[in-house]
Amino acid sequence: MKSLLTSPKRGVMPITTKVKILTLFFGTLPVAIMLVVGYDSSLYQEPDFNKAMALALAMTILIALFSSKLIARWMVSKQLGEIKNFCGQVKKGDYGVYFNLPSEHSEGQEENEVISLMRDMNWMVHQISIRESKLQEMILEMESAQQELYEQRQALETANRELLTMQHQLRESNQELNQAFLKMQDMAMTDPLTQLPNRRFFFTFMEQELSRVSRYNEAIALIMIDIDHFKKINDGYGHQAGDQVLQELAAILKNRKRASDVAARMGGEEFALVLPHTQLAAAVSLAVDLHELIQEHIFLRDSDAPISVTASFGLCVFSGSPYPDIDEIYQCADQTLYASKNAGRNSIHYYDRTSGHSVKVA
Structure with a gap:
């Protein structure tokens, strides 16, 4: 005061x-x-x-x-x-x-200090009112912006949850597709009747093995097996009996081969057996064992007409440079197989690289 x-x-x-x-x-x-x-x-x-x-x-x-x-x-x-x-x-x-208050005095005229102060206070309150209005507008804008941000955050969280759900669904779908692809790939590489690898898998595997053995200078053997007079089995006992004979022969190959060997059905009554790291003597020994197992096995044992079946074998072994390509080794084994067929069937022939001819084992 x-x-x-x-x-x-x-x-x-x-x-x-x-x-x-x-x-x-x-x-x-x-x-x-x-x-x-x-x-x-x-x-x-x-x-x-x-x-x-x-x-x-x-x-x-x-x-x-x-x-x-x-x-x-x-x-x-x-x-x-x-x-x-x-x-x-x-x-x-x-x-x-x-x-x-009364009107403000003109310039140079004196005015009561209290009236002047009150006039200034009027002006200050007016300015405060203007600033408060602007502040309220800013607060409203900030609240509106905050609400928009909150809504956007809610929308983003919802979108994120949806994306996570979609990602989970896509992951599950991808897993299902991978499983389906592996299953289809397995089906594409597997003979549906005997459950052995098929001709396509055989050539893929042989190509890989030939590349590996040539790089490390290792031996590889291929045995071709063909059931003798298989057409007579189909004609005499029916195709269902013929299918069972093929399944039983495939089971013999599965049980006798080594873990590193691959047995495949090439089509019809013809089978192939790939023997990695195998020299001629070991390949011949395995072929003789399989020949005897097939000959001694009673096929269609649970049927009314069990039968005996024989098979012809042709094998080819390469254990040093020059290594053949896949067509050459396949043609080599196939020629020795036909040598067994031409020799009266139910026999084993192998390819002698020294003489260039097929040699009968049994």
């Missing part, structure tokens, strides 16, 4: 200064008149008169100095009450309140 009443503004005289001047002027005026009137009279010569004048002057000065603030407070009490109510409304957030 002190600064409100004493702080000058733009060179205008403060209220307290004005009150002091007025108090001094009107307080000393009667004393001065008394002094002027009594100057030529006998009162001026009286000691008590002079003392009274001095005391009156001193009292006037003291009253002017110390009562100015009280008078100023009394003069602005109404405006201060208005300011107090104004500030209370503003504290409550009511920025629509304002002082009803």
